[in-house]
Amino acid sequence: xxxxxxxxxxxxxxxxxxxxxxxxxxxxxxxxxxxxxxxxxxxxxxxxxxxxxxxxxxxxxxxxxxxxxxxxxxxxxxxxxxxxxxxxxxxxxxxxxxxxxxxxxxxxxxxxxxxxxxxxxxxxxxxxxxxxxxxxxxxxxxxxxxxxxxxxxxxxxxxxxxxxxxxxxxxxxxxxxxxxxxxxxxxxxxxxxxxxxxxxxxxxxxxxxxxxxxxxxxxxxxxxxxxxxxxxxxxxxxxxxxxxxxxxxxxxxxxxxxxxxxxxxxxxxxxxxxxxxxxxxxxxxxxxxxxxxxxxxxxxxxxxxxxxxxxxxxxxxxxxxxxxxxxxxxxxxx
Amino acid sequence: xxxxxxxxxxxxxxxxxxxxxxxxxxxxxxxxxxxxxxxxxxxxxxxxxxxxxxxxxxxxxxxxxxxxxxxxxxxxxxxxxxxxxxxxxxxxxxxxxxxxxxxxxxxxxxxxxxxxxxxxxxxxxxxxxxxxxxxxxxxxxxxxxxxxxxxxxxxxxxxxxxxxxxxxxxxxxxxxxxxxxxxxxxxxxxxxxxxxxxxxxxxxxxxxxxxxxxxxxxxxxxxxxxxxxxxxxxxxxxxxxxxxxxxxxxxxxxxxxxxxxxxxxxxxxxxxxxxxxxxxxxxxxxxxxxxxxxxxxxxxxxxxxxxxxxxxxxxxxxxxxxxxxxxxxxxxxxxxxxxxxxxxxxxxxx
Numbered sequence: 220x221x222x223x224x225x226x227x228x229x230x231x232x233x234x235x236x237x238x239x240x241x242x243x244x245x246x247x248x249x250x251x252x253x254x255x256x257x258x259x260x261x262x263x264x265x266x267x268x269x270x271x272x273x274x275x276x277x278x279x280x281x282x283x284x285x286x287x288x289x290x291x292x293x294x295x296x297x298x299x300x301x302x303x304x305x306x307x308x309x310x311x312x313x314x315x316x317x318x319x320x321x322x323x324x325x326x327x328x329x330x331x332x333x334x335x336x337x338x339x340x341x342x343x344x345x346x347x348x349x350x351x352x353x354x355x356x357x358x359x360x361x362x363x364x365x366x367x368x369x370x371x372x373x374x375x376x377x378x379x380x381x382x383x384x385x386x387x388x389x390x391x392x393x394x395x396x397x398x399x400x401x402x403x404x405x406x407x408x409x410x411x412x413x414x415x416x417x418x419x420x421x422x423x424x425x426x427x428x429x430x431x432x433x434x435x436x437x438x439x440x441x442x443x444x445x446x447x448x449x450x451x452x453x454x455x456x457x458x459x460x461x462x463x464x465x466x467x468x469x470x471x472x473x474x475x476x477x478x479x480x481x482x483x484x485x486x487x488x489x490x491x492x493x494x495x496x497x498x499x500x501x502x503x504x505x506x507x508x509x510x511x512x513x514x515x516x517x518x519x520x521x522x523x524x525x526x527x528x529x530x531x532x533x534x535x536x537x538x539x540x541x542x543x544x545x546x547x548x549x550x551x552x553x
Numbered sequence: 554x555x556x557x558x559x560x561x562x563x564x565x566x567x568x569x570x571x572x573x574x575x576x577x578x579x580x581x582x583x584x585x586x587x588x589x590x591x592x593x594x595x596x597x598x599x600x601x602x603x604x605x606x607x608x609x610x611x612x613x614x615x616x617x618x619x620x621x622x623x624x625x626x627x628x629x630x631x632x633x634x635x636x637x638x639x640x641x642x643x644x645x646x647x648x649x650x651x652x653x654x655x656x657x658x659x660x661x662x663x664x665x666x667x668x669x670x671x672x673x674x675x676x677x678x679x680x681x682x683x684x685x686x687x688x689x690x691x692x693x694x695x696x697x698x699x700x701x702x703x704x705x706x707x708x709x710x711x712x713x714x715x716x717x718x719x720x721x722x723x724x725x726x727x728x729x730x731x732x733x734x735x736x737x738x739x740x741x742x743x744x745x746x747x748x749x750x751x752x753x754x755x756x757x758x759x760x761x762x763x764x765x766x767x768x769x770x771x772x773x774x775x776x777x778x779x780x781x782x783x784x785x786x787x788x789x790x791x792x793x794x795x796x797x798x799x800x801x802x803x804x805x806x807x808x809x810x811x812x813x814x815x816x817x818x819x820x821x822x823x824x825x826x827x828x829x830x831x832x833x834x835x836x837x838x839x840x841x842x843x844x845x846x847x848x849x850x851x852x853x854x855x856x857x858x859x860x861x862x863x864x865x866x867x868x869x870x871x872x873x874x875x876x877x878x879x880x881x882x883x884x885x886x887x888x889x890x891x892x893x894x895x896x897x898x899x900x901x902x903x
Contacts, residue, residue, distance in 0.1 A: 264758035265729075363846075377847040378623075407622035408785065408829045413842040415831070434759060437831030441838055461835040478763035480792035481833070486811060489770060490792075492763035496728050512760075 224294070226396050226428040227253035227276060231288035234271050234280065242285070243501050245271045247452035247524075249288075251430075255395070258422055258429040260439035260460075262475075263449035264497050269432045272449070273398050276430065277313050278305060293395055311341050314389040315398040318405055320381035323388070324373040331369030334388050341392050356387035360417060379410035383417070390421065397422070399431045403438060415441045436475060440464060445533075448472045451498050451508035453524070458534030466545070468528075468536035470513045473548045491551075507538070515540045515547065568665075568746060569613065571649040576610035577747055577779050578634065583607040583643035585629055589852070599852045603629040605803035607643075608878075611747065616773070616780040618794030618811065620787060620826070622848045625800040627783050631751045634781070635668050647747075664694060667740035671752035673732035677724040683709065684720035687739045694743060701742075708738040711775075712768060730761035734768070741776065749781045754789065766793065787830055791815050796884070799823050802851050802859040805878060809885030819887035822860045858889070866891060868899050 234246040246268040253259055261269040274280055275290055278297055290297040293312050300308065317323050324333060334353040338344055344352070350369070357365035360383040373381060382402060389397060399418065403411040419442055422429050431442050439446050440460060447457040448469065456469035467473045474493035476482065483490055495512040498504065504511055506521040513520070519539060527535040530545070538544060585604040604626040611617045619627045633640050636652065636659060647665065650657035670676045677686055687708055688701035696704070706716040712734040724732055733753065740748055750769070754762045766789065773780060782793050790797060790811075797814045799807040799822065807820040818824045825843040832838050844863050849855065855862050861871040870890055881892040890896035 264760060377850075379847040407848060408787070408826060409622065409842070409844040410847055412829045412831065412839055413845065416839065416842055435831065436759075437833055440833055440835055441831045464833070464835055475759060478760060479788065480763070480766065480786075481788040483792050486792050486794070487770065489767045490763040492767055493760040494764070496730055496761060497758060 224255065225252050225291070226255050226257075226293055227251065227430065228291040229272075229276070229289065232272065232275055232290060233285075233287040234268075234275060235285040235287075236280075237283050238501050240501055244503075245452055245500060246275070249449075249452075249454055251447065251454070253396070253428040253430065255428055256422070256426045257445070258419075258431060258443050259445045259447060260443035261430065261432045261447050261449055262434070262436065262439050264434060266451075266497055266500060267449040268452040269449045270400055271452075273315075273400055273430055273432050276396070276398060277309055277315060279315075307341075310337065310392040310394065312394055313396040313398060314392065314394040315400065316382075316385050316389045316402045318401040320378070320385040321373060323385050324381070326373050329370050329372055330376070330384050330388075331371075334369075334391050337388060338391050352391060353387070356391050357384070359390075359421070360384070360387045362387070379406055379414065382406060382410075382414055386414075386417070386421070390425070393425075394427070396428045396430070399429060401432055401434070404433070404435070411438075412441075418442060436464070436479070448475075451503060452500065453508065453537060455509065455538070456534075456536040458531060462531050462534045466531065466534075467548060468530040468534070468541040468545055469509075469538050470515050470540075470544050471509045472536075473544060474512075477548075477551065515543050569648075573613055575613070575649050576646075577613045577648055578611040578781075579644075579646040579649075580607060580609050580630075580634065581644045581646070583630065583633055583645070584641045585626075585633055585638065586641055602803045602851050602854060604633060604640075605851075605854075607800075607803075607805055609798055609805065609808060611779060611781060612796075614777065614779055615795040616782050616793050618790035618797040619781065619783045619800060620785065620790050620797060621800035621806075622785070622826075624802070624848055624851050626803040626851070627800050628751055630800070631668065631749050631781065631783055635666060635749060636662065660694075664743045665745050666747045666749065667743065667745040668749040668751060669733070669736050669740050669753040671755050673729055673736055673756065674724060676736050677732060679724050682721050682723055683714070683727070683735050684716075686724075686735060687742050690739065690742045704742060705738070708741055709735075711741075711772070712738045713764075714738075728761075730757055730765060733757060733765055737765075737768070737772070741772065744776070745778070747779045747781065749783070751783045752785070753782075755784060755786065762789075769793070787815075787827065799826070802849065802854050804859060805886075805888060806860065807881075807885075807887040807889075808878065809882065809887075813882060813885050817882075819881040819885065819892050820860075820889045821864050821866050821891070823887075825863075825865075866900050870896065870898055 229251040232246055232249040235242040235244050249272050263269040331353055335349040338349040338352055354365055362368050362383050403414050433439050443460045446460050446463040447454045450471050456472045477491040478493055493512055498508055506523055507525050510516045510520040525537045525539045527537050528541050529535050530541050583604055584606055587601040587603055589598040621627045632638050645652045647662055652662045653659055684705045687705035691701040709716045714734055754765050784790050794811045797811050801822050807823045828843040857873045857875050858871040861867040876888045876890050878886040878888050879893045881887040890898040
């Protein structure tokens, strides 16, 4: 396989859902590409469009949703696929892990049987061969006494172990792209770090392309090569992990970094909070959607959605005041 | 003098009885076990030792942070203090008076202690307007309708919700951050002295979380409040708290001033918890997980120190002898044999 080939190529993605007052644009012009062995984190708050973007790669939206733009995975056009082709895509090419493994498994079947069923749906293997594959994966995701655990029902496992089992299920058809939707958010801190390290290791060993959705900057830093910050359905800043964290150029990214409790100068001092609340997607302000909350906003910000401004190698921010924002951030953090 | 505890404002804390030296809340030997129902026709099943002998004080005017993983008993502790559930054993003293005694009736206690929960929507009655929600408590406790409404408007203003815009709204018409502000306003309506915040900011978006934390700090100063702040987010607990209590499987693992506990943790579990926080430095990512496996089940806690099966520094001693909370510094205690030079733990000499 060509190592530089794009595993994921998304251009101008838009997703509209039906709302009570007309269509709601949940994703508004997202461009995203991923190569083999690369991890991109989609970072954002609720309603920012990060999960909707992720689900578009597997077309998991209800049929009433309107998807526009181009979505290619492993060179195949996902938006033009029929249901049979989609079934062939989901599993062997792209698979997904979710926040709640309790919902991903059927509670009345043994976990091993569910994994065997998934393999045999896509590959011509005997039950014994499929179980062997499942066992290998249980060992790989480091579930203790894997052979016994295959015969467990989902409720017999702890949260962390269920999450490992779901990762095994997602990888059993040897996909090229793994989509992760907040897979560690519901886990305890000491378990979260174990699962993050496991995902990082599997990603390296198997050469997976990973899209990782999270609201936690620390989690993004642990797993991502690149970070895409989303706000109101758009990617407002994207770049190499190091550059986005050290030299953020969009005022929203800066606000997220500065308002963290760990950034407080002394305990008890007030945090540099971003004022206001995330916008209502059915009633977005014209121009830059962050303008009403932004300390650097000027009249021009209301004119049009800001184009991507290059601020470094492979690093852009959708802001017309990136220079001003950079100076302000330096003066605060210096 | 307790390190990290704030100095009282001029004139002392409001309605103070025992003076600044007397803890506002004193919890002694608190125990709560839950029976697990096994199933149809079977008798009593195993017992969950949710809170298994917990002692702590909350000093007037401080914020006591409580951290721990799921099943450690932090929320059960909060509910026991609130008298939402009855303890199996133990005493709860509020400003020197035992709760439920003649000097301090349950009703009188509940006026002075209020709680804010994680789920801002489930905490509110969907059929009451914001104003009625906040005025409900004072009316039950005897305030006139007009006085309660005036107070509700004051409080709305105080938590940053313009009364003219928000008083008549229903919970579903508010965002998560706004709903949590309403919950905070309701908690303040009876002018309490102690506020228990159980994961109160955990469900909020990060940009809104910072606003609500700032609000909590402002309200604490303005109303002379004392907080019990429960969270799984160590950064937030460190930022908010004067002192911190770390719980593990129904017991207190470590208790100390916030800075000392975060800078020099004395219990290996606290150390592991801190090391499990995601790195914020792209060039210094976490390479090995500090602990393996999940937190064990509080149904059958291991003998000896409850942390010993997961502890990197465990010795034979830890498997059969349970450490009590031992002095580990100024106002700092840890339930670990490592802090006791006389315990004979082999790692102490090394």
